[in-house]
Amino acid sequence: MKPSPFDYNAPESLEEALSVLARVGGDGKVLAGGQSLLPILNMRLAAPAHIVDINRVAELAYVRVEPDAVHVGALARHADVERDEAAHGALPLLRQALQLVAHPVIRNRGTTVGSLAHADPSGEMTAVLALTGGSVTAARQGATREIAAADFFAGPLESSLEPGELAVSARFPRFPGRTGTAFVEVARRHGDYAVCGLAAAVTLDASGAVESARAAYISMAPTPLVLDLTEAVTGRTPAAADWSAAGEVAGGQVEPEADIHASVDYRRHLARVLTARALAEAAGRAA
């Protein structure tokens, strides 16, 4: 068998899940969609003593659209969020990003909150949480806390969740009116981890000029990197704005690392080009 032996727990309610997590503490690992955890177990990169399978905790399987934000429960699959028309209407960036998360079959099983908790620096949804200024709600027996995106991602593959805690939901705030968004990335093959990618949001003022231009990058830093690029394009209409100038600013601020897929220079080049492309695309959608 591929994974090492573990004790298997399959709680049927949130209360039971938190009680199991309190008991097993740091020896426990939560299993939701399993699309990152199972490969890690199969390759024996990790051997947790206890698996806490939350797939039967039906109360966490929801996508809820509220006036100010989209709330995603820990058991909502990527595909559930991607296909949710109300969530798409409220925050189109969710679907724009999810279409780039692995492949459709993986999205049928993988969960959005699980991918946030996995905190992969190339995970698209980490950038969405960062750019929207969202948060993750973590519960433990008898206590709940809300962790802002900026504090949630502690490092590569490391969230600030503590032993005994369960990420029960994520909150993705909506953007102000007249905001357009886009998610753009370059990967070696479609569906692979991005060599460089970014979520972009451009907001226009009442006169139709750019009021704000921001982007959040993946695969460029240990945690999602948010840059405010407004200064390079402020006050111009989307047609007159120099998006390449914003790309230059971004290229000067990112500090990517090299790996077998891309050098530092190439990643910086991608940041410049993709920033201009994503901001222009986002601005085109800001009406």
Add this chain to the structure above:
Amino acid sequence: MSADQGEVLHAVRLRVNGVWHEAEVPARRLLSDFLRHDLRLTGTHVGCEHGVCGACTVLLDGQPVRSCLMLAVGARDHQVTTVEGLGTADDMHPVQRAFRECHGLQCGFCTPGFLTTVAAFLDENPSPSEVEAREAVSGNLCRCTGYQNIVASVLRAAEITRDES
């Protein structure tokens, strides 16, 4: 390879291709291995065993999923469809007929994963464009065909299904 290591066994009851099965397995038994070893349904192939190749794709309650990225205990009470459940040699599924007609396979190792993925895809999108067909199989690797005939098979399967409905 299970009980002799002294591991706790879990009762798993699930419905595969319309038939209820029950077995006692360790929690770490993958659904892919459960199908092949415990139920002797060897139509589901295992390639990479970490979710990249797509050969082990089965339908869980009608949705394609990687069986190597699921625990058998996690499929408890669910319905699973493997390639054996799509059709038989005498009564092939339209997707199987299309793959035969269009030479959508050569060695056949990856084929069960393609067939299950495409069958579910066409249920959802009965008239895909070529781009959509390509996207639908983007998570399945084939080292023989170069994909051209696989994409042609997807489009042909849609055509056969339309003609016969």
